[in-house]
Amino acid sequence: MSDQTTDLSLAYIFHHHQLLVDENFQLPKVEQLASDLVFRSGDQIIARDLFIEEDIPEGYQLVPIRQLIAQWTKIQFEQASRALQLLEWRRNHKFCSHCGHETEVHPREYAMVCPACRYHQYPRVQPCIITVITRGQDEILLAKNAKNTSNMYGLIAGFVEVGETLEEAVTRETLEEVGIKVKNIQYLASQPWPFPSNLMLAFKAEYESGEIVLQEEEISDAKFFKFNALPEIPISGSIAHAMIEHVIHNKKMPD
Numbered sequence: 582m583s584d585q586t587t588d589l590s591l592a593y594i595f596h597h598h599q600l601l602v603d604e605n606f607q608l609p610k611v612e613q614l615a616s617d618l619v620f621r622s623g624d625q626i627i628a629r630d631l632f633i634e635e636d637i638p639e640g641y642q643l644v645p646i647r648q649l650i651a652q653w654t655k656i657q658f659e660q661a662s663r664a665l666q667l668l669e670w671r672r673n674h675k676f677c678s679h680c681g682h683e684t685e686v687h688p689r690e691y692a693m694v695c696p697a698c699r700y701h702q703y704p705r706v707q708p709c710i711i712t713v714i715t716r717g718q719d720e721i722l723l724a725k726n727a728k729n730t731s732n733m734y735g736l737i738a739g740f741v742e743v744g745e746t747l748e749e750a751v752t753r754e755t756l757e758e759v760g761i762k763v764k765n766i767q768y769l770a771s772q773p774w775p776f777p778s779n780l781m782l783a784f785k786a787e788y789e790s791g792e793i794v795l796q797e798e799e800i801s802d803a804k805f806f807k808f809n810a811l812p813e814i815p816i817s818g819s820i821a822h823a824m825i826e827h828v829i830h831n832k833k834m835p836d
């Protein structure tokens with residue numbers, strides 16, 4: 582059994598939102614450390630933070646995780662985002678939020694446990710709605726985020742508030758951001774999104790009434806575009822891109 586000590590694990594090694602990969606965007610194999618987060622024990626996949634004082638190994642590079650959407654399959658990207666979120670969660674729960682004592686890592690579950698008061702802290706996801714709105718047979722509402730410096734037009738999105746249904750969140754966000762009312766709200770699909778720990782819930786809706794009035798802190802421009810005259814839209818691999826393709830070309834939403 583002597584070779585067991587040399588067993589290597591595939592590792593997600595993050596530095597902030599960047600991931601260590603080789604030139605073919607493949608993960609490194611490393612020896613497992615006690616401080617690693619064991620990600621899927623059967624497959625020996627681990628996750629850890631890269632500290633800035635460590636050197637980047639020869640032949641490897643740090644790549645922003647968003648960039649890997651285009652390089653990797655959906656499953657690979659989702660696994661990486663899960664690793665990133667679990668690491669961030671562990672880093673942000675070193676102390677008990679109930680009594681302030683230092684926490685310990687639960688041996689089997691994803692939980693940070695307080696040895697003093699036994700309070701368990703689990704990873705949380707934040708539900709976030711994203712809506713594609715159509716008008717008539719050939720128009721789509723696209724909006725430009727005020728913080729976005731590019732010329733990209735995206736969809737209406739926002740966090741679900743406490744005590745709200747998903748459909749209420751769609752209605753409220755649309756009214757707040759662009760001042761219009763929507764009808765026939767229908768669920769389409771979901772996508773985990775690790776910036777920081779969101780679950781994107783995609784809906785489609787139809788324009789009902791009202792003139793576009795921008796919420797200027799959030800949206801710098803919004804209008805209905807003809808399907809055959811779209812501006813720059815979100816990149817392929819994002820749920821927004823799939824939603825736009827779905828309403829315009831009737832493409833199936835990814836599972």
Ligand SMILES: [Zn+2]
Nearest residue numbers: 677680695698
């Ligand atoms: Zn405690």
